Amino acid sequence: xxxxxxxxxxxxxxxGIIATNKVSLRVEKGARHALIGPNGAGKTTVINLLTGMxxxxxxxxxxxxxxxxxxxxxxxxxxxxxxxxQINQLFADLSPLETIGLAVSExxxxxxxxxxxxxGKPDLVTEAADILEQFQLTDVMDERTAVLPxxxxxxxxxxxxxxxxxxxxxxxEPAAGVPEDERHEILAAIAALPKDVTVLLIEHxxxxxxxxxxxxxxxxxxxLFVEDTPEAVARDPRVKAVYLGEEAHG
Amino acid sequence: xxxxxxxxxRAQDSVAARARWHPLEFVFWLVAFGAIWFAPGYHLILTxxxxxxLFALSLDLILGYAGIISxxxxxxxxxxxxxAGLLAKHELVTEPALALIVSGFAAMLLGFAxxxxxxxxxxxxxxxxxxxxxxxxxxxxxxxxxxxxGADGLQGVTMQPVxxxxxxxxxxxxxxxxxxVVLFVLFLLARRVVNSPFGLSLLAVxxxxxxxxxxxxxxxxxxxxxxxxxxxxxxVAGALLTQTTAFASLDVLSFDRSxxxxxxxxxxxxxxxxxxxxxxxxxxxxxxxLALLTPQYWPFWIGxxxxxxxxxxxxxxxxxxxPIRRLAAKLDWRTTAKAADAAEGH
Numbered sequence: 001x002x003x004x005x006x007x008x009x010x011x012x013x014x015x016g017i018i019a020t021n022k023v024s025l026r027v028e029k030g031a032r033h034a035l036i037g038p039n040g041a042g043k044t045t046v047i048n049l050l051t052g053m054x055x056x057x058x059x060x061x062x063x064x065x066x067x068x069x070x071x072x073x074x075x076x077x078x079x080x081x082x083x084x085x086q087i088n089q090l091f092a093d094l095s096p097l098e099t100i101g102l103a104v105s106e107x108x109x110x111x112x113x114x115x116x117x118x119x120g121k122p123d124l125v126t127e128a129a130d131i132l133e134q135f136q137l138t139d140v141m142d143e144r145t146a147v148l149p150x151x152x153x154x155x156x157x158x159x160x161x162x163x164x165x166x167x168x169x170x171x172x173e174p175a176a177g178v179p180e181d182e183r184h185e186i187l188a189a190i191a192a193l194p195k196d197v198t199v200l201l202i203e204h205x206x207x208x209x210x211x212x213x214x215x216x217x218x219x220x221x222x223x224l225f226v227e228d229t230p231e232a233v234a235r236d237p238r239v240k241a242v243y244l245g246e247e248a249h250g
Numbered sequence: 251x252x253x254x255x256x257x258x259x260r261a262q263d264s265v266a267a268r269a270r271w272h273p274l275e276f277v278f279w280l281v282a283f284g285a286i287w288f289a290p291g292y293h294l295i296l297t298x299x300x301x302x303x304l305f306a307l308s309l310d311l312i313l314g315y316a317g318i319i320s321x322x323x324x325x326x327x328x329x330x331x332x333x334a335g336l337l338a339k340h341e342l343v344t345e346p347a348l349a350l351i352v353s354g355f356a357a358m359l360l361g362f363a364x365x366x367x368x369x370x371x372x373x374x375x376x377x378x379x380x381x382x383x384x385x386x387x388x389x390x391x392x393x394x395x396x397x398x399x400g401a402d403g404l405q406g407v408t409m410q411p412v413x414x415x416x417x418x419x420x421x422x423x424x425x426x427x428x429x430x431v432v433l434f435v436l437f438l439l440a441r442r443v444v445n446s447p448f449g450l451s452l453l454a455v456x457x458x459x460x461x462x463x464x465x466x467x468x469x470x471x472x473x474x475x476x477x478x479x480x481x482x483x484x485x486v487a488g489a490l491l492t493q494t495t496a497f498a499s500l501d502v503l504s505f506d507r508s509x510x511x512x513x514x515x516x517x518x519x520x521x522x523x524x525x526x527x528x529x530x531x532x533x534x535x536x537x538x539x540l541a542l543l544t545p546q547y548w549p550f551w552i553g554x555x556x557x558x559x560x561x562x563x564x565x566x567x568x569x570x571x572x573p574i575r576r577l578a579a580k581l582d583w584r585t586t587a588k589a590a591d592a593a594e595g596h
Contacts, residue, residue, distance in 0.1 A: 112448055
């Protein structure tokens with residue numbers, strides 16, 4: 001089995017608090033891997049460590065077997081690991097078209113072109129249009145991102161990450177806060193992600209997790225608790241106790 | 251899945267719209283160049299407007315496009331001013347246009363060296379750091395009076411004719427034409443740069459550095475690049491002042507100059523390149539005419555205008571001109587025609 005993403009004893013401390021405790025995560029190539037856990041388990045911290053938004057206190061991160069532990073965030077993105085954020089991180093004043101165009105141009109390493117007018121590369125615009133169509137954003141592509149409905153912004157959040165043509169895509173609660181009637185668009189977009197992209201999903205919504213994932217890791221208090229197939233995790237009494245149980249009572 | 255041809259054409263057109271020339275822009279430059287022939291009596295003040303406009307354009311590049319606020323932009327202006335003065339005084343580079351470029355590059359080096367100080371921290375940190383750099387430079391110019399003339403200013407600067415042909419005259423006819431041409435050329439360059447993928451990435455960095463880095467953008471590299479680039483503009487503006495007045499004094503580096511500059515840009519509005527130019531026109535005219543009316547108290551009126559502007563501009567200081575610009579966009583027959591086309595298409 002080949003691993004797309006692997007961490008070895010990954011650790012993050014904030015002062016005396018251990019947010020990530022010796023996490024050794026193994027995500028196979030092409031996997032649909034979910035990372036679940038109760039609130040405050042440290043899921044987003046793991047994503048931040050993986051993408052270089054936070055520096056780990058100890059441990060190693062391997063992307064396709066290559067050690068990226070000390071690489072800066074933008075280098076990791078260029079190496080093919082992109083992410084979405086739990087709270088939208090978009091460019092309020094740019095349009096979806098400009099946002100996606102920018103993401104494509106940066107991925108191609110053309111971001112420092114300072115004497116070519118935007119749109120001077122037709123194939124770049126074509127690629128951006130393709131992505132916008134794929135995420136059903138063409139009708140709003142010229143609007144300011146700030147005025148888009150929340151569901152559209154959520155789609156754009158995923159589209160931007162896809163525009164980076166990732167090998168590994170990290171989705172941080174992609175459906176969080178989306179109203180019920182816009183939800184199916186997000187779920188469809190996630191289901192339609194290219195098969196060759198390895199996906200690591202953080203999600204609270206158990207329906208989404210169990211319909212999507214072929215592998216589930218459970219994080220509790222910053223440490224990996226169980227890693228198994230969805231069926232096994234669903235049956236595991238310990239998981240029920242710490243996680244599903246909590247939710248049932250909550 | 252592939253996008254249809256019409257969609258791609260629409261996207262292509264929409265992307266290109268950012269860089270398209272607006273009719274009002276032609277009007278602006280026609281008036282500016284027309285003033286060479288039609289307003290010879292105003293060339294002295296228009297010369298000041300031109301270099302101040304270029305200086306404000308420089309601040310707009312970092313503030314309006316990259317979100318770097320500065321209270322010490324005079325550091326680069328002053329540096330360019332002194333370099334131009336010294337080049338002329340010691341006859342190192344006597345041809346003004348060439349000396350101008352050398353002065354700009356000198357300021358650019360200073361900009362590059364100090365750019366690393368503005369990479370981190372909040373707006374407040376940046377205000378203090380830029381302010382500090384300008385203060386340090388001013389006191390160095392004061393201290394090294396054997397080189398700069400200290401508080402007496404740099405004396406004995408004589409200017410050679412521009413390109414060996416055009417002699418500077420008392421009425422600033424040459425000076426205005428010279429400054430305007432420089433301003434126009436550098437404006438065209440700036441316009442190109444802000445409408446490039448690099449320019450778009452600056453807006454991204456300004457809007458959301460976290461997302462920008464997640465896209466693969468090295469935020470610090472982009473900030474260093476634009477800060478260095480803008481320092482060139484400020485240095486050239488300073489050099490223009492020295493060359494057109496054949497004099498440089500400590501106030502080219504003063505805090506007032508940096509603060510006034512921020513005022514100029516806010517009057518005109520940041521983030522669309524013309525703000526600094528319009529602000530420079532308004533500021534210089536106000537300074538001139540209010541000073542005639544109330545020689546001592548004219549800053550009162552400038553202060554009042556500033557307060558009103560910032561209060562009116564709800565979305566902070568950069569976009570109070572937005573409604574006017576939207577109106578201008580509506581007046582643009584090309585945009586209107588396209589909207590009509592789109593309406594028919596549906």
